[in-house]
Amino acid sequence: MIELKNVAFTYQEKIVFQELSLKVEKGQKVGIVGESGCGKSTLLRLIAGLYRPAEGGVTVDGENDPEKISQKVSIVLQTPMLLPLTIRENITMGHAFSEEWIRQVCAASNLTKWIETLPNGIDTYLGDRADELSGGQAQRIAIARAMCKNAQVLLLDEPTSALDGENAAAVLEALDHFGEDKTVLHVTHRPEHLVGYDRILRMEGGKLLEANASCAWRAVSL
Amino acid sequence: MRNLRLLLKRNRIWVGVAVLAAIFSNLSQMIYTYYVGELANRIVGRTMIGLAFLAVLGGFLVSNAVTQFLNQYFGRFAAEKMAHSLRMGYATRLLRKATNDREGLSVSSAMSVAQNELAQADAYLGNTFFDVFGMAFTGILATIFLLLQDILLTLTLLLPTVLILVYVRFSSRKLSGIVSSTQTEKARMNQVVYSAVSAFPAVKVFDGEALCKGAFRKRLLAWEGHATKNGRWHALYNTLSGILSRVPLLLLLLVGGYMVIRENIQIGTLIVFLNLQKSLTLSIMNLPSWLSGFQVFTTNLSRVEIE
Numbered sequence: 001m002i003e004l005k006n007v008a009f010t011y012q013e014k015i016v017f018q019e020l021s022l023k024v025e026k027g028q029k030v031g032i033v034g035e036s037g038c039g040k041s042t043l044l045r046l047i048a049g050l051y052r053p054a055e056g057g058v059t060v061d062g063e064n065d066p067e068k069i070s071q072k073v074s075i076v077l078q079t080p081m082l083l084p085l086t087i088r089e090n091i092t093m094g095h096a097f098s099e100e101w102i103r104q105v106c107a108a109s110n111l112t113k114w115i116e117t118l119p120n121g122i123d124t125y126l127g128d129r130a131d132e133l134s135g136g137q138a139q140r141i142a143i144a145r146a147m148c149k150n151a152q153v154l155l156l157d158e159p160t161s162a163l164d165g166e167n168a169a170a171v172l173e174a175l176d177h178f179g180e181d182k183t184v185l186h187v188t189h190r191p192e193h194l195v196g197y198d199r200i201l202r203m204e205g206g207k208l209l210e211a212n213a214s215c216a217w218r219a220v221s222l
Numbered sequence: 223m224r225n226l227r228l229l230l231k232r233n234r235i236w237v238g239v240a241v242l243a244a245i246f247s248n249l250s251q252m253i254y255t256y257y258v259g260e261l262a263n264r265i266v267g268r269t270m271i272g273l274a275f276l277a278v279l280g281g282f283l284v285s286n287a288v289t290q291f292l293n294q295y296f297g298r299f300a301a302e303k304m305a306h307s308l309r310m311g312y313a314t315r316l317l318r319k320a321t322n323d324r325e326g327l328s329v330s331s332a333m334s335v336a337q338n339e340l341a342q343a344d345a346y347l348g349n350t351f352f353d354v355f356g357m358a359f360t361g362i363l364a365t366i367f368l369l370l371q372d373i374l375l376t377l378t379l380l381l382p383t384v385l386i387l388v389y390v391r392f393s394s395r396k397l398s399g400i401v402s403s404t405q406t407e408k409a410r411m412n413q414v415v416y417s418a419v420s421a422f423p424a425v426k427v428f429d430g431e432a433l434c435k436g437a438f439r440k441r442l443l444a445w446e447g448h449a450t451k452n453g454r455w456h457a458l459y460n461t462l463s464g465i466l467s468r469v470p471l472l473l474l475l476l477v478g479g480y481m482v483i484r485e486n487i488q489i490g491t492l493i494v495f496l497n498l499q500k501s502l503t504l505s506i507m508n509l510p511s512w513l514s515g516f517q518v519f520t521t522n523l524s525r526v527e528i529e
Contacts (some may be wrong), residue, residue, distance in 0.1 A: 081421035094433030
């Protein structure tokens with residue numbers, strides 16, 4: 001379970017949230033929409049333990065230490081944030097996983113076909129192939145990384161914003177399948193990506209509004 | 223070389239002025255040396271040294287000092303103009319380049335280039351480029367001037383020089399490959415650091431700190447290995463070329479001394495050769511390091527995209 005209690009957060013002297021509260025039950029799928037710059041990404045980063053709230057508390061499965069929270073979540077950001085290392089190292093981040101598990105996550109994130117075309121396969125060094133890697137391939141590596149960690153909480157921050165329609169659909173399908181038994185928080189500008197989610201929240205003026213509490217907005221957005 | 227041609231073309235006026243200043247400086251130096259040799263001949267031959275002769279000698283002494291100053295001044299100025307064109311060309315290229323999807327790696331690559339290849343090429347242009355050019359120019363002009371003085375004595379200097387040049391050509395090729403691989407390793411090492419910083423959220427959430435440290439250590443060791451190899455080969459080749467470059471002076475003293483004793487040439491001619499042989503031997507002695515420095519410069523320059 002994810003819980004934010006009266007969280008306040010300021011960024012460069014600008015108040016992003018004040019007294020923000022949210023409770024997400026285990027296994028729930030929650031979509032978050034809102035204008036650019038309203039704090040959606042900041043919210044995910046707070047939950048991931050990347051930022052510390054100025055006031056209030058964030059707990060994930062009863063844990064409130066940001067260092068420990070980081071261990072309980074997986075995140076896919078707008079930019080893939082790859083390292084100039086091999087594909088394998090970017091997926092496993094240096095942790096020991098079985099070959100079978102790595103193979104499964106590569107298949108789930110539609111990487112297998114592409115990897116098979118590379119001379120060194122999954123051990124191909126990415127730093128020298130900077131101009132050959134498409135945005136879709138890079139983002140799928142980031143998704144494979146999130147899948148590989150297999151954390152119970154999956155945070156998605158516009159994971160398909162850099163992808164074309166076909167790639168985006170494939171990636172969303174893979175993420176939906178992977179997130180079936182997980183708690184998912186998905187930030188997006190495109191409400192149509194949130195079909196089938198348990199809850200949809202809109203962030204506005206530093207507050208989170210339930211979609212079903214604002215039928216007019218839901219009608220317009222969906 | 224494309225980038226170097228572009229920089230030279232963009233600053234052709236100042237480069238032209240610097241080249242002219244180098245020509246005048248060298249010509250003035252040679253004529254002055256010629257008159258010093260003539261002075262020695264008159265002293266040995268107990269010939270009258272007139273006031274007009276001394277005035278001409280003094281005039282060339284002053285002109286030598288002035289043209290050397292102008293040579294340095296315009297050389298530095300042209301170098302700074304070229305360095306400025308390089309920096310601005312890189313900035314313009316970056317601004318116009320379409321943003322890559324993989325923002326993290328692109329930014330780290332750009333930072334790596336700016337802090338390594340661009341900074342080193344910039345420093346070379348500002349500090350070394352025109353000095354090397356000037357010395358090479360002096361060597362060529364000195365050779366022509368000495369050939370006009372005495373062909374046999376010039377060949378005594380030139381023949382071992384040609385052998386040294388062959389050796390230098392071989393060593394610079396070898397060094398170029400080593401330098402290039404060292405540069406590649408350094409860029410890879412820096413890229414790991416910049417990427418780890420720009421990909422901080424991913425590193426933290428996925429607990430990749432140990433991976434980054436390990437990758438950096440691996441790259442550091444690889445770079446250290448290349449840098450050590452690079453240093454060893456440079457030391458070896460430079461030591462050998464240093465020894466070889468002394469051979470022409472020894473031959474000049476032996477052959478020139480013998481010719482003076484046999485009265486085939488005057489003492490003044492030998493003095494001119496002894497004065498100007500430095501222009502040749504110094505150029506040769508420094509050629510390996512200049513060439514390897516120039517190779518590093520062109521390698522760095524070829525990795526900087528400019529507009």
